[in-house]
Structure formats: structure tokens, C-alpha cells
Amino acid sequence: MAVENNEVGATELPRVISVDDHVIEPAHLFEKWLPSKYRDRGPKPFTAGIGELEYIGGKYRFTTDPEGQVTDWWEYEGEIFPYKRIIAAVGFSRDEMTLDGITREQMRRGCWDPKARLADMDVNHVEASLCFPTFPRFCGQTFSEAKDKEVGLACVRAYNDWMVEEWCGDSRGRLIPLCLIPLWDVDLAVAEIKRNAARGVRAVTFSEIPTHLGLPSIHSGHWDPFFAACEETGTVVNMHIGSSSQMPAASPDAPPAVQASLSFNNAMASMMDFLFSGVLVKFPRLTLAYSEGQMGWIPYALERADDVWEEHRAWGGVKDLIPEPPSSYYYRQIYCCFFRDKHGIASIETVGVDNATFETDYPHVDSTWPHTKAVAEDHVGHLPKDVAYKLLRGNAIRMLDLPFDRGL
Template identity: 60%
Template structure:
């Protein structure tokens, strides 16, 4: 179905007044977050690294956020939990555990572990909060290392940095996900600074059942090679070989889109889809999906309402600019044709996207709750999804809220239909 035809079909369905109320199945959320407990690295690193490895110190701090950039000073302000690592002092901010506060108190200020929602960093309270929020299973991105482990890539001592990546992954598998009975889904890091070490870490974790890995949506923003360079091919090959999904959270390039250095935070928040948009165009135009036909990638927190236009636009550019665009030899078919076989997207509040699922592709859409961040729909995710999905059929709702994520991550969970018997 052409994109324009699919958009029209979605609009017709959205206006159908005879829709039957749907049931929201227990959600599989593919984008939530964990705040690492203070002991993670101190308890696992060799003793010689305990004084320079990641550790938590509570001290006063002041936080600002403008132009898409988080800044801080230490020594004055409110008590704040700081992660110390080499020369880095990184503060935990109230938005890291936003669900612990009313919306009107959700300022960019420091936070201590005692003030956080217990489910943000402890397994048993997290599972209890998942029950409250109608979530059966959850994939959690990191906090202190940042969304793809940038903190370790920026470190001076790469031997220590590699150990920190491995410690995080061991903790993720053994302590965070291990006691959860399969409800917390492991999402691991790679050493971004070395593609061969990255491929080895993918394989090490795949051997113990991990099927998701963090990656940067725009690596050059981190001073790393682009996906057009061929540098990442051995990493992509390892992911394809092990059926590991490459998960890219907005902000995993450490650069959020804004219009000016003095733009308020709301400007950047309205533009959060932009990094996902840039990254998807990169992948569709790179030939990576041609070279690695089994590779799967997933975009987190970028919503999806922008997709019908961009999928149409890449095809127009591919066709009209074939003589000089630089992709005709690498991408033999219209770029949008690779999307549904290789890409997953997710949303938590996107009426426009849900009105255009035919143009996007039902099989690509998954759900997130973004717990415990400021955009989180917890504890009202079920009610919000029910209101936004009233025009969809029950099989469509089942796919978006649960079944697509099970297929994406290879989870051993029953489908929505199987749950209902």
C-alpha cells in the first residue's frame, strides 16, 4: 500500500463511529528506565578501581536546563546524589524519578536516593509499580551511564571503562532482571570506542539470553564514525547473528535538538522526535539493511506521528536524486520498503500516529510507559491507551500493546489472545 493510500485508510478508520470498545492487554513496555543503585560498581569492580570507579556521593548542587543542555554546579543548592567517576561528577535530577512528585513540583533540581520512587532503583517496588500500571514486562535504559553508555566512552582509562560496561551488564542480567521472573528484560551496553570489543560484548550477553543492546542514534555526535562509514559492520553482524535488537533512545547521541542556547526546555521537548528522524533516514539511506537483512533496530521515545511523511520523503529523494544522491548503488529498492522488515518504533501518547497505523505499519509499533521519567504515563497507561485506541480493532490493540514487543525481543510470554484463552 502506498503511503498516501495508507494515510487515507487510517483517517477513514479513525472516523468510524461504530468502533467496538477494546481491551488493553497487559503491556510489554519497550522503553522504561532504571536508576542504578549506589552499590553497582563498588560491589563488583576490582579493589584497585574502587576510588575512581562509579560511586555515589551526596552533596549540594544546582541544576539548569536550557537549549537542550543540562548544566550543574556543585557546592551550593539542595542535597543531591552525585555519581563520581574519574573526574566526572554527574547529578541525579528530579526528572530521573519524576513519578515520585506532582507535576507542579517537577523542576530540574537535584534529588537524593531517599527522595526517589523506590521502584526507580529497586526490583521489588518496581514490580509492584508495574502491577499498578498494567505492565507485565519492561525493558529499561540506563541512567548514570546515559542512554547508550556514553559516560564510559568518554572516560580516560579504557581498561576501567570496559570493566564498567561489563559490570553494568552483569548487574543488569543478574541483579536487576534475574529476580524478576522474566518481567524485567535485559538491555545491555557496549564499549562504544572499539567495534570489536562491542561485537564481543554482544555475543557474550547473547549467550545468556540477552536480545537487546543500546546504541547511539547519531554516533558522530559522540565523535564516533557514522553508520555510512562501514566501521560498525562487525557490530551489526554480531547483532544480526545473535538476533540482538539495536535499541536507540532519543538523546543517546548526547545532543538534543533545540533552536537556540536560550530556548526553554519545552522547545526541545516538543522536538524530541528529531534525533529519531535523522537516525532513521541515516539507516534507510545507508545500505545497512541491504547488507544485513536480519538486522533489527528500535527507536525509543521518538513517538511515531512523523513517520508517514518521512517514509514518503525518502522515496521521493531516492527516486528524483538518483543521479547525484549517493545512495542508488547501495539501496536498490525504495528506502521505505526496508522499514517494516527492520525497524520498530514506540509511543506513549501519539494520537496522530495511531490515526495512521496503516501508513506506518502495524507490525512495527510498540508501546512504552517511560517509567519513571517526566513523560511517563504511569500509573494511567491503560486508561490513556484505551482512550487513544478506541478506533482500533482488538487484534491491532493486542499487537501494539503487547504482541509486537514479544516478537521484537523474542520473549517467552503468551500473546494477548492466548492470555484471554
């Protein structure tokens, strides 16, 4: 059937702005960007064979083995972190996307080299990309858990300097900086937000559920200075699934496929937390963005939240805290994103044509590279041009205040 005039055809699909991709840190990052007085105590890259893998309580644990597959690692404060094929999966077949170790040389170069990344974005119909960290973990938990917080703070700042000046520096705005904060000290976090905002950064990564990291709850007021700084500077708070260092699972001995299927639960739980916390009431210009959580679950979640607010707000503890239906704060202040979610597209009016953004998840196992244009066409090709434009790039431009055109 021919595409009607008000629909998006494959040849005219707008170039994508991906709000959730990932970067594999180059081996020289901390040697170059960490002040010399901290380098002996900072993260160090090394290459070694990978040993046994254990999956305990939703977390992977690895050992080295001289006879094992050669792998690139980081060592920091006695802990070791290997790079695995599933986090640098682009270029491999589905059956090759395993938990085996991998070296940077075995990866596609775009995983860690910014010029090669831009070339891979060109192949993939992508104009701009926001990248989450790998070794620091999705919101910098690696440094938050460090014993030596002075070095941890220096590592956060070094990572941010590398992100802004090296990873994004020569990309002409196509690589969008996403920075870390020192999660263990809210005053230092505020200072880092302002330091980075002064050089044009408009995105910070944060934990979807801070209490899972042993940090104060968003209900406690502890994070209010951080939220205020983000509101003041126009910095978007980005929360990736797994940024609470755990993924939902059913039975403790369930295979990882169960965890992968339930990953959206983290985003749903976090969004409910924020909708009933009063944070979005107190900070009406604060923007939240949920990454890799998809969006097909959002219509019912909003319906349920509004129903609880209407029917149960007195005993539910939110009668005086949340003056309007929770969904009103979602539509005003929260963005979601998707890459394979046809149920979400079928409900896009309820999800919010102004609230949904697109991602490619490069270079992870879920990535749509190099077929993103075909995947996007399959999802939005039947939609009006203005709606498709918003979903694939327009909402991301508005959310992150990007220097690209803002309409058809």
C-alpha cells in the same frame, strides 16, 4: 457510545509490554559488580547539596553547594552527575517535576529497586519492561568518554552483569535486560554482544547518531562487525532520543521546552541515515528500535524518503546502494514506539501495525504511570482487538523474542 465487539474495551485491554523505561542505578552497583582492582578508579556514589544549574548548548551543567538541596550524585574521573527530579518524577505533581536534585530516599522506590518496580508495573497494567540506563547515559557515553578505557570497559561489563543478574534476575522475564557496549572499540563491542547473547540478552543500546559522540558514521563501514554480531545473535539495536548526547533545538537561547518539543527530530534523522546507508541492505535480519521518538512523523518521512529514492537517487548517491524503496526496509526491520501520539494512531496503517510498540517512560517526567491503562485505552480502544494487541504487547514480544504468548 458502546464499544463494538471487534473493539478493545477497557476491561479487556491486554497488559502492556513497555519497550522504553528507565532505571536509576543503586548506590551499591559498582562496589558490588566492579572487580576489586578497579573500584578505586570506578564510579563512586556520594550525597551533597546541589548548586547552580547552567543550560549550555543543549546540555545541563551542575555544581555542588553545601547549602543546596541534598542530592544523590555519582563521581567518575573527576566529573559529577546528579540525579534530578525530572528523571525520577513518578509520584510528584506536574508542578513538582523540576530540575531540582533528588536522593534515592526521596524517589519512589521502584526507580531503583527491582521488586518495587514490579509492584509499580502491576499498578500500571504493565507486564514487562525494558529499561535504559541513567548514570551511564542512554548508550553508555559516560564510559566511552572516560580517559581510562580499561576501567571504562570494566564498568560496561559490571553494569551489564548487574543488569542481567540483579535488576532482571528474579523478575521471571518481566524485567528485560538491555545492555551496553564499549562504544570506543568495535571488536570489544562484538565480544560484549556475544557474551550477553550467550546468557539470553536480546537488546543493546546504541547511539542514534554516533558522529555526534565523535565516533565513526554508520556509513563508514566501521560498525559493520557490530551490526553483523547483532544480526547473528538476534540482538535488537535500541536507540533512545538523546543517545547522541544532544537534543535538537532552534535558537541557542531557546528554553528547554523547545528542545522537548523537537525531540523526535533525532529519531527521524537517525532513521533517514539508516535507510540510505545500505546497512539494512547488507544486514537484512538486523533489527532497529527507536525509543521515545513517537511515530506521528513516520508516514511523511517514509513518503519523502521514497520520493527522493525515486526522483533523486542518481545524483543523491544511492542508486547502486539502495535497490528497493527505503520504506521497504523500514517495514522489514525497524520498530518505533509511542505513548501519547494520536496522530500516529490515526495513521497506524502507514506507520505499520507490525512496526509500532508501546512505552510508559517510567519514571521520567513524560511517564504515563500510574495511568497507563487509561492512556492506552484512549489511544487504541477503538481499534480492532488484534491491532491493539500488537501495539501494546505483541510487536514487542516478536521484536525481543520474549517468553510470552504471541497472539490473542
